[in-house]
Amino acid sequence: xxxxxxxxxxxxxxxxxxxxxxxxxxxxxxxxxxxxxxxxxxxxxxxxxxxxxxxxxxxxxxxxxxxxxxxxxxxxxxxxxxxxxxxxxxxxxxxxxxxxxxxxxxxxxxxxxxx
Amino acid sequence: xxxxxxxxxxxxxxxxxxxxxxxxxxxxxxxxxxxxxxxxxxxxxxxxxxxxxxxxxxxxxxxxxxxxxxxxxxxxxxxxxxxxxxxxxxxxxxxxxxxxxxxxxxxxxxx
Numbered sequence: 001x002x003x004x005x006x007x008x009x010x011x012x013x014x015x016x017x018x019x020x021x022x023x024x025x026x027x028x029x030x031x032x033x034x035x036x037x038x039x040x041x042x043x044x045x046x047x048x049x050x051x052x053x054x055x056x057x058x059x060x061x062x063x064x065x066x067x068x069x070x071x072x073x074x075x076x077x078x079x080x081x082x083x084x085x086x087x088x089x090x091x092x093x094x095x096x097x098x099x100x101x102x103x104x105x106x107x108x109x110x111x112x113x114x115x
Numbered sequence: 116x117x118x119x120x121x122x123x124x125x126x127x128x129x130x131x132x133x134x135x136x137x138x139x140x141x142x143x144x145x146x147x148x149x150x151x152x153x154x155x156x157x158x159x160x161x162x163x164x165x166x167x168x169x170x171x172x173x174x175x176x177x178x179x180x181x182x183x184x185x186x187x188x189x190x191x192x193x194x195x196x197x198x199x200x201x202x203x204x205x206x207x208x209x210x211x212x213x214x215x216x217x218x219x220x221x222x223x224x225x226x
Contacts, residue, residue: 031212033212041218042203042216042217042218042219043159043203043216045213045214048212048213050212055212056212056213088158090158090159094212102147102207102212103147103149103161103164104149104161104214105161106151106158106159106160106161107158108157108158109157109158
């Protein structure tokens, strides 16, 4: 089973709101990722958690705050977003070690609209 | 400078033909490569990965890797209209966690 789940599927929020995106995987993967994807562009890496520790932050603005409560869950807290942050937010997971390939499996994404 | 490059297409092939999708990369340290299929409005779906020189086959899909030429390709045999999507090539380098995506090639399979 290579399933990564994300909630909500769609989210509309105002620039003063606080909201959270959630991601869950039960594949025993130890690395989890947040990506942002704009239309007709490839996914753009935001954060990587490895063994529940933040290992990569791609200079993402502080209005995005990741959290990894345990090895199966990943959250992305949103606050004071801008309209240009509207995008598809993708969560992915991969095995953390012991293999050469580290293929990433994506969840279905959250379509975020900032008004 | 882009690290993974793909022709944006669209690449149009008739139904039943072989579709050939190509990708080049600039980082010689790249070790593993991935092909994702992405339908419009959906998330990327992993269809193949390869890390050794040569060919790797899975059903109608064959991935090819040539590290000397820094070239990766995906062949889709017996193309179907349902294969119409954007295909993203990605390479892993600079640590096991980070992959770099190409901009994707849009494939259209004409019935």
